[in-house]
Amino acid sequence: MTTVILGGAGRTGSRILDRLTAAAHPVRPASRRSGFDWDDPSTWRGALRGATAAYVCFTPDLALPGVPETMGTLGRLAATEGVERLVLLSGRGEEGARASETALRGGSVPRTVLRCSWFQQNFSEHFLTGPVRRGRLRLPAPDVPEAFVDLDDVVDAAVVALTRAVPEDATYELSGPELLTFAQAAALISGVSGRTVTFEAVDVPSFVRDLAVDGVPAEEAEPLAHLFMDILDGRNASLADGIERLLGRPASPFRTYARRAAASGAWS
Numbered sequence: 506m507t508t509v510i511l512g513g514a515g516r517t518g519s520r521i522l523d524r525l526t527a528a529a530h531p532v533r534p535a536s537r538r539s540g541f542d543w544d545d546p547s548t549w550r551g552a553l554r555g556a557t558a559a560y561v562c563f564t565p566d567l568a569l570p571g572v573p574e575t576m577g578t579l580g581r582l583a584a585t586e587g588v589e590r591l592v593l594l595s596g597r598g599e600e601g602a603r604a605s606e607t608a609l610r611g612g613s614v615p616r617t618v619l620r621c622s623w624f625q626q627n628f629s630e631h632f633l634t635g636p637v638r639r640g641r642l643r644l645p646a647p648d649v650p651e652a653f654v655d656l657d658d659v660v661d662a663a664v665v666a667l668t669r670a671v672p673e674d675a676t677y678e679l680s681g682p683e684l685l686t687f688a689q690a691a692a693l694i695s696g697v698s699g700r701t702v703t704f705e706a707v708d709v710p711s712f713v714r715d716l717a718v719d720g721v722p723a724e725e726a727e728p729l730a731h732l733f734m735d736i737l738d739g740r741n742a743s744l745a746d747g748i749e750r751l752l753g754r755p756a757s758p759f760r761t762y763a764r765r766a767a768a769s770g771a772w773s
């Protein structure tokens with residue numbers, strides 16, 4: 506009953522690993538540091554061997570060209586290796602990711618898709634940490650409402666999907682419990698962190714220059730910018746019920762996350 510975590514060293518994967526380990530559930534991480542590489546299919550069989558369940562966290566993004574083929578190959582290999590369920594991390598409103606979601610089903614292994622809103626933790630554990638610390642949240646998008654979801658809720662939902670008695674072939678949309686624009690999120694962070702943070706819409710080159718300050722290379726920043734220009738057009742300005750349906754409790758609000766992040770020194 507071993508679960509393999511593809512992307513096990515990342516933000517969601519490492520948390521899932523901790524949760525399953527704490528519950529004495531056999532689990533192992535797989536990423537480049539353990540010899541599994543999305544760019545080298547010859548490493549995939551070894552990563553899946555002996556696993557009955559797999560969490561699939563593809564980076565950088567399911568919507569990129571060529572990823573549906575990658576997911577199709579993985580889904581078929583999972584079937585031949587005896588994997589009984591797959592849980593795929595995906596993005597809400599990402600039309601380009603739908604082909605990857607479908608392709609993963611190619612081997613007929615039941616797969617649960619978790620389509621997530623923007624993670625709250627993008628502001629403290631990812632590419633928005635530096636901009637928040639500098640007090641200038643600059644994005645290549647208008648100030649649209651987003652239903653930021655707590656990464657810990659996403660992880661709890663993934664653990665349910667990975668361990669429930671019967672695997673489910675289903676798709677869930679996961680969001681937080683409220684809609685906030687980026688300016689409102691910045692104001693909430695200002696309120697709990699004691700530093701003034703403002704939002705500003707900028708063009709792609711400015712966004713790429715900002716990320717370069719934090720060490721993100723242009724080849725990573727540019728696709729991110731274009732993805733944001735796509736999905737941050739208001740299409741995700743609605744609440745979803747996936748957290749409640751999977752966890753039987755409400756999703757955690759942005760303010761709770763922001764207080765926790767401030768107390769942990771994320772923006773100090």
Ligand SMILES: NC(=O)c1ccc[n+]([C@@H]2O[C@H](COP(=O)([O-])OP(=O)(O)OC[C@H]3O[C@@H](n4cnc5c(N)ncnc54)[C@H](OP(=O)(O)O)[C@@H]3O)[C@@H](O)[C@H]2O)c1
Nearest residue numbers: 512514515516517536537538542543563595596621623624
């Ligand atoms: N951020 C958001 O708001 C948001 C919202 C919805 C969906 N998503 C989706 O969430 C996913 C990212 O999840 P995350 O934040 O948990 O991931 P993450 O923190 O970026 O980590 C992913 C892990 O994958 C491993 N990795 C990177 N390249 C690899 C490769 N070529 N082969 C094998 N492993 C590789 C890395 O470990 P090694 O260095 O050891 O390889 C890394 O630790 C993306 O698919 C994104 O589209 C994100």
